[in-house]
Amino acid sequence: MTTGTKSSLFYLGGGHKPVLDQARGIYMWDQDGRRYLDGSSGAMVCNIGHGNENVLAAMQRQMKRFTFGYRTQFETEASEALATRLAGLCPDGHEKVFFVSGGSEAVESAMKLARQYAVTIGESNRWKVISRAPSYHGCTLGALAVTSYDPLTAPFVPMMQAMPKVPAPRAYLDGLDPNDPATGQFYADQLDAVIRSEGPGTVLAFLLEPIGGASTGALVPPQGYMQAVQDICQAHGVLLIMDEVMTGAARTGRFLGGDHWNMKPDIIAMSKGLGAGYVPLGAVIAHERVVEPVIKSGGFNHGFTYAGNPLASAAGLAVLDEIERLDLAGNAARMGLHLTNILTGLMDRHQIIGDVRGLGLLQAFEFMSDRQTKAPLPARMRAFDRFLQIAYGLGLIVYSRRTRQGLEGDHIIIAPPLIITKPQLDEIEVMLDEALCIFSKEIGA
Numbered sequence: 271m272t273t274g275t276k277s278s279l280f281y282l283g284g285g286h287k288p289v290l291d292q293a294r295g296i297y298m299w300d301q302d303g304r305r306y307l308d309g310s311s312g313a314m315v316c317n318i319g320h321g322n323e324n325v326l327a328a329m330q331r332q333m334k335r336f337t338f339g340y341r342t343q344f345e346t347e348a349s350e351a352l353a354t355r356l357a358g359l360c361p362d363g364h365e366k367v368f369f370v371s372g373g374s375e376a377v378e379s380a381m382k383l384a385r386q387y388a389v390t391i392g393e394s395n396r397w398k399v400i401s402r403a404p405s406y407h408g409c410t411l412g413a414l415a416v417t418s419y420d421p422l423t424a425p426f427v428p429m430m431q432a433m434p435k436v437p438a439p440r441a442y443l444d445g446l447d448p449n450d451p452a453t454g455q456f457y458a459d460q461l462d463a464v465i466r467s468e469g470p471g472t473v474l475a476f477l478l479e480p481i482g483g484a485s486t487g488a489l490v491p492p493q494g495y496m497q498a499v500q501d502i503c504q505a506h507g508v509l510l511i512m513d514e515v516m517t518g519a520a521r522t523g524r525f526l527g528g529d530h531w532n533m534k535p536d537i538i539a540m541s542k543g544l545g546a547g548y549v550p551l552g553a554v555i556a557h558e559r560v561v562e563p564v565i566k567s568g569g570f571n572h573g574f575t576y577a578g579n580p581l582a583s584a585a586g587l588a589v590l591d592e593i594e595r596l597d598l599a600g601n602a603a604r605m606g607l608h609l610t611n612i613l614t615g616l617m618d619r620h621q622i623i624g625d626v627r628g629l630g631l632l633q634a635f636e637f638m639s640d641r642q643t644k645a646p647l648p649a650r651m652r653a654f655d656r657f658l659q660i661a662y663g664l665g666l667i668v669y670s671r672r673t674r675q676g677l678e679g680d681h682i683i684i685a686p687p688l689i690i691t692k693p694q695l696d697e698i699e700v701m702l703d704e705a706l707c708i709f710s711k712e713i714g715a
């Protein structure tokens with residue numbers, strides 16, 4: 271059964287989709303009984319898979335007691351326990367947690383916390399948040415101002431505060447060797463140059479996704495980049511904010527994406543895999559040195575009604591339990607290696623794949639019409655959309671966007687739930703192979 275022709279909902283793209291009936295593990299079924307393999311965890315959300323009984327039981331236990339207690343009126347065990355647990359999983363000193371309900375809220379909150387910290391310590395000239403182009407940090411006006419993805423930002427430019435950008439370190443497109451530390455330094459130097467040209471005393475923070483998400487398609491930074499940007503931020507008194515909304519909660523094989531480089535940011539934004547599709551949940555985890563002055567000055571002038579919601583917190587805590595109990599970071603790392611082999615094997619067989627990249631279970635391939643020149647497929651082909659439809663028709667859900675400012679350079683993200691097994695990844699391979707054959711034939715490649 272599908273919904274009728276008239277719907278009161280309006281989302282991007284419109285058009286009717288199959289009606290979801292059930293979801294278990296890595297699979298989902300529509301009301302016509304068709305099965306889909308969730309090869310993208312929705313939008314890189316369902317890290318522990320669908321229908322996890324332990325999470326559902328924890329939610330039920332909380333629901334039977336109470337589902338809401340407003341944070342200025344009550345403390346709750348659930349939000350307290352989740353905050354302590356989360357802080358324990360983050361780098362040393364990240365003792366303070368502020369809950370929100372999604373990724374955009376987490377990024378907004380992280381930037382506002384940084385700003386209030388600067389004002390509190392007498393550095394109120396600092397307000398600029400430097401981010402990368404391309405990048406995606408959320409859809410609210412503050413988070414959008416630090417996003418660089420033309421189709422999403424263009425209509426809203428007059429309504430936003432312009433923020434400085436530095437190029438994302440896309441070594442593969444710039445013809446640089448990602449394994450050469452000089453490449454990392456080359457991109458980090460551009461951050462240093464922008465901080466200097468903006469006036470170091472005016473720059474509040476540098477915000478980045480440790481491994482790129484939707485806008486760059488699982489971009490892994492080149493050697494030396496992460497350490498160099500951290501050093502540059504420290505040298506200029508610029509706060510480092512890591513957007514771990516997509517990369518957090520074990521997605522890339524470590525609890526945080528930044529853990530691959532032992533990063534020590536000032537503020538971390540998380541969401542997606544933290545609620546894992548069970549509840550809307552996000553968090554800002556900040557170093558004590560940032561939060562203490564703000565608390566002493568009277569507290570953070572910020573907050574959402576649903577922040578610290580006990581039901582969301584109980585679910586989040588159970589999600590973290592499952593990530594640990596099932597060693598999902600370890601599984602993401604192990605299965606990630608297998609996925610890399612699969613994708614590079616597909617690249618050997620399919621000329622239209624020009625690049626394969628990613629870490630753990632956040633990986634992508636990018637279509638190109640010429641591997642040598644890195645020329646994208648013609649934009650009018652809308653490969654990102656068409657390939658998605660073909661895969662969907664075969665029962666495989668993938669996630670796609672465009673790498674070059676959202677305008678061209680189609681990439682397909684493969685990011686299944688972290689519980690996935692090797693035979694299930696092989697199932698993805700078969701469907702991807704078939705989808706690639708169909709698509710190549712269609713475009714005459």
Ligand SMILES: Cc1ncc(COP(=O)(O)O)c(C=O)c1O
Pocket residue numbers: 313372373374375377406407408409479483484513514515516541542
């Ligand atoms: C890195 C990153 N930051 C922020 C966001 C915004 O999160 P949300 O859609 O939950 O507001 C996203 C969403 O895709 C994201 O990938």
